[in-house]
Amino acid sequence: MYEGIIDFRSDTVTRPTKEMLEAMLNASVGDDVLGDDPTVNELELLASRITGHPSALFLCSGTMGNQIAIRVHTSPGDEIIVEDDSHIFQYEAGGAAWNSSVQLKTIEGNFGIINIDEISNSIREDDIHLPRTSLICLENTHNNSGGVIIPIDYIKSVSELAKSKKIKTHLDGARIFNASIASGISVSDYAENFDSMMFCLSKGLASPIGSILVGDEEFIKKARRVRKVFGGGWRQAGYLAACGIISLTKMVDRLKEDHEKARLFADQLSELEEISFSIETVQTNMIYFKINSISIVDFFKRITERNLLALGHGDKIRFVFHKDVSFEDVEKAIEIIKDIV
Numbered sequence: 421m422y423e424g425i426i427d428f429r430s431d432t433v434t435r436p437t438k439e440m441l442e443a444m445l446n447a448s449v450g451d452d453v454l455g456d457d458p459t460v461n462e463l464e465l466l467a468s469r470i471t472g473h474p475s476a477l478f479l480c481s482g483t484m485g486n487q488i489a490i491r492v493h494t495s496p497g498d499e500i501i502v503e504d505d506s507h508i509f510q511y512e513a514g515g516a517a518w519n520s521s522v523q524l525k526t527i528e529g530n531f532g533i534i535n536i537d538e539i540s541n542s543i544r545e546d547d548i549h550l551p552r553t554s555l556i557c558l559e560n561t562h563n564n565s566g567g568v569i570i571p572i573d574y575i576k577s578v579s580e581l582a583k584s585k586k587i588k589t590h591l592d593g594a595r596i597f598n599a600s601i602a603s604g605i606s607v608s609d610y611a612e613n614f615d616s617m618m619f620c621l622s623k624g625l626a627s628p629i630g631s632i633l634v635g636d637e638e639f640i641k642k643a644r645r646v647r648k649v650f651g652g653g654w655r656q657a658g659y660l661a662a663c664g665i666i667s668l669t670k671m672v673d674r675l676k677e678d679h680e681k682a683r684l685f686a687d688q689l690s691e692l693e694e695i696s697f698s699i700e701t702v703q704t705n706m707i708y709f710k711i712n713s714i715s716i717v718d719f720f721k722r723i724t725e726r727n728l729l730a731l732g733h734g735d736k737i738r739f740v741f742h743k744d745v746s747f748e749d750v751e752k753a754i755e756i757i758k759d760i761v
């Protein structure tokens with residue numbers, strides 16, 4: 421169906437590899453709600469080893485992982501601190517209010533980084549009039565800032581602050597493997613600073629479906645129950661877990677190619693005066709840019725006519741780089757953009 425189309429909308433469009441399809445055919449499966457799917461159990465063990473957290477839970481989506489984490493870490497009426505342009509605040513359909521009856525204290529960040537004093541000042545005192553601050557969430561890489569990496573020193577200072585105030589921390593690490601490959605800092609070094617972390621197998625890591633939530637044993641035991649409440653208990657999930665195992669063992673190192681594609685694209689784009697973006701935000705596999713010569717509507721009309729897909733984001737255009745666009749495709753996209761802007 422995708423014949424001839426170059427799809428830069430998201431790394432979620434990546435198709436499973438041939439090896440993944442074969443692994444699905446050959447997977448040993450059981451009933452995961454009953455706890456006896458061996459391939460799911462193997463994937464969860466592997467995820468726990470890689471992240472350094474004692475326990476892991478395989479889920480259908482990243483959104484479900486974030487929502488379950490919020491539910492487990494909070495009680496109704498609590499307040500959670502999130503960055504203003506975070507996925508949890510912007511793109512989870514108000515789920516924190518809906519699923520967990522918590523309110524969000526959003527703080528404007530700078531490329532995903534919320535000033536530490538502002539976090540500190542936002543933490544509520546123990547007072548019968550006030551909501552309880554029970555959770556701080558960060559996002560790494562920070563999607564809406566262009567896939568930028570959140571510095572580890574900053575993460576450590578947020579983690580220390582939270583610990584000193586007895587507040588839980590959760591990392592939306594949908595693309596934590598991109599952050600790790602680009603920064604050289606291991607996923608476990610990022611993850612150890614949080615009580616829980618979610619990451620996606622279904623983005624750059626190329627699984628068709630699936631995300632993972634990690635934390636300590638008590639947290640994951642509760643998370644497993646909340647997943648059931650959310651209707652997320654699944655049966656022969658081992659067919660999907662088989663892909664997830666390949667994502668974690670074979671698809672991580674190649675993310676650096678996606679970053680090189682983004683870099684190539686950014687370097688070429690930076691030569692066009694009709695286009696603006698800040699090159700220092702191009703750190704992993706995406707880029708957001710503005711065009712000043714034609715309207716966004718015209719831009720999308722013209723690229724679509726030429727079989728190129730991307731996404732709009734307010735007054736910006738987003739291109740995401742992944743295994744199913746080649747370096748040649750990137751060159752082709754640049755030629756098309758040069759033609760139309």
Ligand SMILES: *Cc1c(COP(=O)(O)O)cnc(C)c1O
Pocket residue numbers: 480481482483484486507508559561563592594595620622631
């Ligand atoms: C994609 C994404 C999610 C959610 O993942 P889904 O599997 O699409 O629900 C969460 N956070 C961030 C930063 C994301 O980019």
